[in-house]
Amino acid sequence: MTDHLEFLAKRVLETGGAEAERAFRDTLRHVSDPAVLRVLAGKFYAEPEVSVPTYERLLELMPKDVLTRVEFGFIYFLMGExxxxxxxxxxxxxxxxxxxxxxxxxxxxxxxxxxxxxxxxxxxxxxxxxxxxxxxxxxxxxxx
Structure with a gap:
């Protein structure tokens, strides 16, 4: 699953297309292991096209995880938002x-x-x- 997610994440970054983004988000919705999502978020931290939906999914799974919430906040901070x-x-x-x-x-x-x-x-x-x-x-x- 991790390899497939990374492949889709790279496609999002390379193509920037709606189709690649949709495939990535659809696959994220089926991931229920926070550890897999954390690895992906770490690898693509500086790429908001990938990290934002990844953190959104992490927070769906673990809404009370303070570290995930802070890391997500830092992504927005780095984006100037x-x-x-x-x-x-x-x-x-x-x-x-x-x-x-x-x-x-x-x-x-x-x-x-x-x-x-x-x-x-x-x-x-x-x-x-x-x-x-x-x-x-x-x-x-x-x-x-």
Whole structure:
């Protein structure tokens, strides 16, 4: 199943056609193993034509999975769709507002530098060696 999904995903990216997209989405609907979907999502994370429907299917199967919700939010963030990223963040916060990945997405979406700093420091309280938070604080001119 994984090989077939990857083949269809590559076809979506190569052709960009509605037929390829429909075949991919139809096949996704028949996948019930989250592990298979996670592998696919990881391989095509930077390709929203593939990752968005894959995460949609993952969330159909596991609507309360905070990591899936955050990863989906980050895809929208990377696409520049902050409104949808914030919507995903809100749902993730409802599940676990203090989860490090939730805080990381919240910091990425924060508009004010002071808010970003506050959130990255909160992450470091939970995970003192968190490289993302440490790096972002350095970028903001703060000492981790």
């Amino acid at each position: 902050d409104g949808e990223a914030r919507r995903q963040l809100g749902m993730a916060q409802a599940l676990d507002p203090e989860h490090v990945q939730v805080l990381t997405l919240e910091a990425a979406l924060a508009r004010e530098s002071a808010e970003k700093v506050r959130l990255y420091r909160r992450i470091l309280q939970k995970e003192p060696l968190n490289e993302i938070a440490r790096g972002k604080l350095r970028e903001l001119g703060e000492t981790p």
